[in-house]
Structures are given as structure tokens and as C-alpha cells.
Amino acid sequence: MENRTELDQLGEFGLIRRISTNAPPTRTNTVRGIGDDAAVLETGQNEYTLLSTELLLEGIHFDLSYTPLKHLGYKIVTVGVSDILAMNGIPQHLTVSLGLSNRFSVEAIDELYAGIRAACAEYEIDLVGGDTTPARAGLALGVTVVGSVEKDRVAYRNGAQPNDILCLSGDVGGAYLGLQLLEREKQVFLENPDMQPQLAEHEYVVQRQLRPDARLDVVQQLRELGVMPTAMIDVSDGLASDLLHLCAESKVGAKVFEEQLPIHDKTFLAATELSISPITAALNGGEDYELLFTIRQQDYQTLLDGTTDISFIGYLTAEPGQAALVTKAGEQVDIIAQGWEIRA
Amino acid sequence: MENRTELDQLGEFGLIRRISTNAPPTRTNTVRGIGDDAAVLETGQNEYTLLSTELLLEGIHFDLSYTPLKHLGYKIVTVGVSDILAMNGIPQHLTVSLGLSNRFSVEAIDELYAGIRAACAEYEIDLVGGDTTPARAGLALGVTVVGSVEKDRVAYRNGAQPNDILCLSGDVGGAYLGLQLLEREKQVFLENPDMQPQLAEHEYVVQRQLRPDARLDVVQQLRELGVMPTAMIDVSDGLASDLLHLCAESKVGAKVFEEQLPIHDKTFLAATELSISPITAALNGGEDYELLFTIRQQDYQTLLDGTTDISFIGYLTAEPGQAALVTKAGEQVDIIAQGWEIRA
Numbered sequence: 001m002e003n004r005t006e007l008d009q010l011g012e013f014g015l016i017r018r019i020s021t022n023a024p025p026t027r028t029n030t031v032r033g034i035g036d037d038a039a040v041l042e043t044g045q046n047e048y049t050l051l052s053t054e055l056l057l058e059g060i061h062f063d064l065s066y067t068p069l070k071h072l073g074y075k076i077v078t079v080g081v082s083d084i085l086a087m088n089g090i091p092q093h094l095t096v097s098l099g100l101s102n103r104f105s106v107e108a109i110d111e112l113y114a115g116i117r118a119a120c121a122e123y124e125i126d127l128v129g130g131d132t133t134p135a136r137a138g139l140a141l142g143v144t145v146v147g148s149v150e151k152d153r154v155a156y157r158n159g160a161q162p163n164d165i166l167c168l169s170g171d172v173g174g175a176y177l178g179l180q181l182l183e184r185e186k187q188v189f190l191e192n193p194d195m196q197p198q199l200a201e202h203e204y205v206v207q208r209q210l211r212p213d214a215r216l217d218v219v220q221q222l223r224e225l226g227v228m229p230t231a232m233i234d235v236s237d238g239l240a241s242d243l244l245h246l247c248a249e250s251k252v253g254a255k256v257f258e259e260q261l262p263i264h265d266k267t268f269l270a271a272t273e274l275s276i277s278p279i280t281a282a283l284n285g286g287e288d289y290e291l292l293f294t295i296r297q298q299d300y301q302t303l304l305d306g307t308t309d310i311s312f313i314g315y316l317t318a319e320p321g322q323a324a325l326v327t328k329a330g331e332q333v334d335i336i337a338q339g340w341e342i343r344a
Numbered sequence: 345m346e347n348r349t350e351l352d353q354l355g356e357f358g359l360i361r362r363i364s365t366n367a368p369p370t371r372t373n374t375v376r377g378i379g380d381d382a383a384v385l386e387t388g389q390n391e392y393t394l395l396s397t398e399l400l401l402e403g404i405h406f407d408l409s410y411t412p413l414k415h416l417g418y419k420i421v422t423v424g425v426s427d428i429l430a431m432n433g434i435p436q437h438l439t440v441s442l443g444l445s446n447r448f449s450v451e452a453i454d455e456l457y458a459g460i461r462a463a464c465a466e467y468e469i470d471l472v473g474g475d476t477t478p479a480r481a482g483l484a485l486g487v488t489v490v491g492s493v494e495k496d497r498v499a500y501r502n503g504a505q506p507n508d509i510l511c512l513s514g515d516v517g518g519a520y521l522g523l524q525l526l527e528r529e530k531q532v533f534l535e536n537p538d539m540q541p542q543l544a545e546h547e548y549v550v551q552r553q554l555r556p557d558a559r560l561d562v563v564q565q566l567r568e569l570g571v572m573p574t575a576m577i578d579v580s581d582g583l584a585s586d587l588l589h590l591c592a593e594s595k596v597g598a599k600v601f602e603e604q605l606p607i608h609d610k611t612f613l614a615a616t617e618l619s620i621s622p623i624t625a626a627l628n629g630g631e632d633y634e635l636l637f638t639i640r641q642q643d644y645q646t647l648l649d650g651t652t653d654i655s656f657i658g659y660l661t662a663e664p665g666q667a668a669l670v671t672k673a674g675e676q677v678d679i680i681a682q683g684w685e686i687r688a
Binding site: 003004005006007008009010012015016018019025026027029030032033034038039041043044045047049051052053054055056057059060061092093095097098099100102104105106107109110113124125126127128129130131132133134135136137138140142144146148 | 348352356359362369371376383398399401403405443444449457468472488
């Protein structure tokens with residue numbers, strides 16, 4: 001009899017491990033294959049080529065009942081670009097593949113591409129190819145971004161050392177709360193189509209969800225300041241989950257200080273309205289597309305003086321896999337991938 | 345009132361033109377963007393990086409009721425690799441993104457990757473990344489292939505000149521007839537599940553459909569023989585359609601000799617059984633993943649002596665857009681993208 005193992009028994013990361021274990025690289029110019037934010041390829045004398053790909057599906061990654069196509073176009077580029085930035089690289093080229101049901105008009109696709117082009121202009125990248133195909137239902141979007149990085153500036157997930165300082169760009173938790181508000185308004189609308197959406201004061205978090213920006217500015221600043229991050233990842237799954245990836249790959253632990261977590265005033269406001277803990281949103285929200293990275297202690301002052309939008313949220317320890325949040329009350333709380341538990 | 349233009353008014357190629365017209369490249373290292381088989385990027389001293397991406401959707405590009413997942417895995421790599429070869433390049437790296445409904449088990453994904461790995465071994469490329477995501481229904485596959493080519497060996501679609509010789513690798517029409525046979529057996533099975541498939545003598549064409557090979561060997565041979573194709577495209581949409589693309593891009597016409605069209609004995613057999621003209625299958629079938637390319641006349645003897653699987657099917661003329669089939673009876677028949685018409 002045939003064995004059948006359900007996909008959810010493995011989970012996404014289990015599936016990726018299973019795939020990558022069975023596909024070891026053989027080409028000498030494959031510097032890093034599956035397992036980081038982007039693949040690292042040797043193509044030139046002084047630089048590596050970075051390659052990252054994403055597949056985004058209607059009904060899973062986006063809901064067109066409240067997502068303008070122009071924003072969606074911008075967001076899919078952000079998602080792809082963010083993976084290249086997370087290697088400390090500069091994004092350069094983009095391909096977009098579309099699977100389209102006949103529900104979509106040419107004007108709808110024009111809107112999508114208006115967003116894609118706006119993002120290309122913002123990130124200074126070129127749209128260089130793609131594929132268009134009919135789909136039986138819905139919208140499927142394949143996004144591939146190619147970038148480059150000087151060989152001595154590539155930042156993997158596994159380079160962090162104990163005592164390195166944990167840095168986070170921008171603020172977190174907003175995109176998740178924006179999504180919750182949009183879902184709430186959708187339900188209200190479905191129950192009573194005459195109701196108007198109540199989102200005016202929540203523009204910030206809604207924007208964080210619908211049209212997030214990738215942090216090209218941070219990668220450029222690090223370059224200008226001459227600071228080399230020891231490890232880097234982008235915050236797409238949520239700060240807790242992505243921190244745990246970085247710790248696991250670097251075989252270190254982490255302490256994060258609650259009072260240092262960057263949470264926007266508007267995120268607090270939305271959290272209060274939705275009765276969600278802002279700390280939970282910040283740790284587990286996801287889709288913020290901020291950069292989480294580590295630096296050596298001697299680079300701290302340079303970064304403190306030279307940047308305005310970086311928070312120093314904690315430091316790394318020599319205890320692999322042990323990540324803890326130090327609360328304002330001084331308690332230590334284990335950070336786990338989904339939610340968090342009091343340790344003792 | 346909002347305008348609504350249906351996608352089928354534009355067609356796939358119209359949509360691609362619309363997208364590319366509005367997205368001119370701005371980076372100096374974008375050598376060629378949208379519009380050829382792959383994007384051409386400047387990344388090193390002596391070589392270009394080639395980038396190509398495909399999106400393949402269940403129910404549109406493949407039918408899992410008769411496609412073994414292992415064959416599908418192999419085929420999606422072939423499809424991606426073929427685009428790199430069509431630039432006269434060498435494929436090197438692959439990413440595969442999966443959108444999966446919970447209908448698929450881990451064992452099913454293992455089968456798919458067994459095919460992907462077999463193709464990676466065959467083409468000597470590395471699987472270096474991807475993305476896995478749940479899907480509401482069906483299987484979505486995003487395939488990106490990166491390759492390289494020496495700057496003086498890149499073959500675009502637009503380099504052909506009048507009097508160049510038109511060359512075609514392997515044979516054509518088989519993949520299309522294989523698909524027709526598989527569809528026929530599926531209908532028989534749906535009407536009477538006790539019937540056994542009648543495909544034993546059609547293994548060749550069925551294999552051409554389910555597990556096609558990309559012609560890495562041809563690109564390698566051209567290199568070894570020192571022959572530089574003046575233009576090149578892969579036969580994915582059908583010989584007629586792809587020839588017309590090459591002619592349009594190169595601003596030339598073509599004459600193709602019916603008696604030179606490479607059609608396999610098993611393709612004739614299947615065509616007879618299905619009452620389909622083998623010439624129609626050869627011209628309009630698609631999915632053969634052979635290479636159609638042009639050479640200067642002085643390279644003809646070298647290729648004739650040095651290769652075994654190349655047919656010289658015709659030559660180019662100075663009449664842009666005029667492509668004709670010269671029949672065995674000496675008649676000239678216009679070649680059009682779908683089907684063909686007697687000219688006078």
C-alpha cells in the first residue's frame with residue numbers, strides 16, 4: 001500500500017529542508033543554494049549574483065476584495081526585493097509571471113503593472129521578463145528578483161556571534177494589524193453593504209499591509225557607514241519566527257528587550273481597538289519587510305550616530321536556540337515561533 | 345464609466361508588448377529585457393547572465409490524470425532550460441516555486457522533485473532555491489532558470505539575415521500528437537473505466553509530450569564546431585509560430601521545404617491513427633522544445649559534417665513577414681501562426 005504523509009505534518013520549513021537535503025549543489029559557482037533569503041551565485045570577479053523567487057496566490061497571499069491591484073503590484077516587488085536586501089545586496093532585475101483568469105480585464109492588468117513600475121522606479125530596478133498564462137481561477141503571481149553584492153559584503157543568516165547586537169529597522173506589528181482591520185471591515189461590509197469602512201485613522205497600518213516598502217535605504221546606509229552586518233534576514237514571517245531562523249542558522253541564542261521593540265503609535269492605537277497585544281503583534285505579526293540584522297559591538301556607535309531608523313533591540317548569547325524576551329518588569333519570556341510563553 | 349477590455353482581445357503577445365512598452369530598462373547592465381527567450385544581464389567581464397521564468401498551472405499546462413508527477417518535474421525543468429538554450433547559453437541554476445493544495449501528499453512532492461533532480465542531473469544545473477506555499481486548489485509551479493553565455497555567443501531572435509540557412513534540431517509534431525493520444529485515452533477511460541489505454545506503440549510521441557528533453561547537446565555542439573547561430577528560438581508554441589517570431593524580430597521572410605521537415609516515423613503513425621496531417625502537427629504542434637536557428641551559408645558544410653540531428657529546413661528571404669512552405673508538389677503555402685492557407 002502506498003504511504004501518504006500529509007503536507008501539514010512536515011510544515012513549510014520541513015518541506016524546504018526535505019527538498020534541499022536531496023538537492024546538494026554540484027556546480028562550483030553555486031556559493032549558497034536553498035536555505036537563505038536568496039541563492040548566491042558566482043558570476044563575476046568581485047560580486048556575487050543573488051537570486052530569489054516568490055509565488056503569490058489569490059486567496060492565500062492577497063484578497064482582492066480590499067487590495068487595490070496597483071498596491072498589489074507594488075507589494076509583490078517589495079516582497080521580492082526584500083529577500084535580496086536581506087543578503088545585504090542591491091536588487092537590480094525583476095521578472096513577473098502572471099496566471100490570469102478571464103475575470104481580469106486589460107485595464108486591471110494595467111493597474112497591476114502601474115504598481116509594479118512604481119516599485120521598480122522606487123527601488124531602481126528593471127523589469128526584464130516574465131510569463132503570462134491563462135488560469136482556471138484567480139490570480140497567480142510569480143516574482144523573481146536578481147541582485148548583486150560585493151563578495152565581502154554578503155550577509156548570510158548564519159554569521160552571527162554571541163554578544164553581537166541585534167538591530168531592527170523601522171517598526172513592526174503594523175502590517176498584521178492592518179490586515180486584521182481590513183478583514184474586520186470586509187466582514188462588516190459582507191453583513192451590511194451600506195456600511196462605510198472605518199479606516200480613516202488607521203491609514204498607517206493599512207498602508208503597511210497593502211503597500212509595504214522594502215528597506216533599500218538601510219542596506220545603502222550600512223554600506224556608506226562601512227558597517228558589515230554579521231547576519232541578516234528580512235521580517236516576513238514575523239519577528240519571532242525570523243529571529244529564531246537567524247539564531248538557529250548561527251547557532252546562537254538571543255535576548256530581546258520589550259522596551260526596545262519599535263512599535264508605531266498608530267500600531268498601538270490599532271492594537272487597542274482590536275484588543276490585540278501590541279507586543280504579540282510586533283513579535284508574531286509578519287509582513288513588515290523590515291530588516292533584522294546583527295552587528296559587532298564595535299560598530300554600535302557608528303550605527304547609532306549615522307542612522308535614524310534602526311532600533312537596537314537586544315543581543316545574542318552563546319545558548320543556541322534560546323531566545324527570550326526581557327519584559328519591562330524584568331521577567332524573561334521564551335520567544336517561540338507562534339505566540340510566546342512565560343518561562344517560569 | 346470604466347473601460348473594460350477583455351484579455352483575449354489583446355492575446356498573450358499583445359499583453360507582453362503592452363507590458364514591455366511601458367517598462368523600458370533604465371539600468372546600464374540590462375542588455376536585453378522583455379521580448380526574447382530570456383533576459384540578458386551584464387554581470388561579469390566576459391559573460392552575460394541569462395534569466396528566464398515560467399509559470400505552469402494545473403488544468404492549463406498539465407493534466408495530472410495522465411501526467412506522472414516525476415515526468416512533470418522533469419518537464420518543467422526542460423521548459424525553463426530550453427529558454428536559456430534558445431539564447432545559445434548554458435543553463436546553470438534553477439529555482440522552483442510550488443503552490444500546493446492539501447490534495448498533495450509529501451510522497452507526491454517527493455515524486456515531483458525526483459523528476460526535477462533527474463533533469464538537474466541531465467542538464468548539469470543546480471536547484472538553488474524556491475518558495476512553497478499553500479494553494480486553494482490545484483498545483484502551481486514557478487520555474488526560473490539562470491544561465492550564462494559568452495558575450496560574443498549570445499543569440500537573439502533578431503540577428504537573422506536574408507539567405508541565412510534555417511536549421512531545426514530533432515523532429516517536430518510528436519509532442520502535440522502525444523497530447524492528442526493522451527486526451528483520447530482519458531475520454532475513453534472516463535466513459536468506460538474498465539478500458540485499458542492503447543498507447544504501447546505510441547510510446548515515442550507520448551514521451552515527447554510527457555518528458556521532453558531540451559537540446560543542451562545542440563548548443564554544446566555549435567560551440568565545439570565554432571559555429572555562431574545568427575538567430576535562435578526554441579520551438580515551444582509550434583514551429584510556425586516560433587518561425588514567425590524569429591522572422592518578425594529579424595525583419596526577414598522565410599521559405600521552408602516540406603520535404604526537409606523532420607518528422608519521426610512514430611509521429612507519422614500517430615498522425616495517421618488520429619487522422620491529423622503530420623505536416624499540420626509539425627508546423628503547429630508546439631511543446632517540442634527543439635531549437636530553431638539560423639546560420640550563415642559558409643557554416644553549412646561544418647554543421648552538415650559535424651552534427652547528426654540537425655535538419656536544414658529552408659532559408660531566409662528579404663521579404664519581411666512572408667513565410668512560406670514549399671510543398672513536395674512545388675506549391676507555395678503561406679505559413680501562419682495557427683494552421684496554414686494555400687496562397688494562390
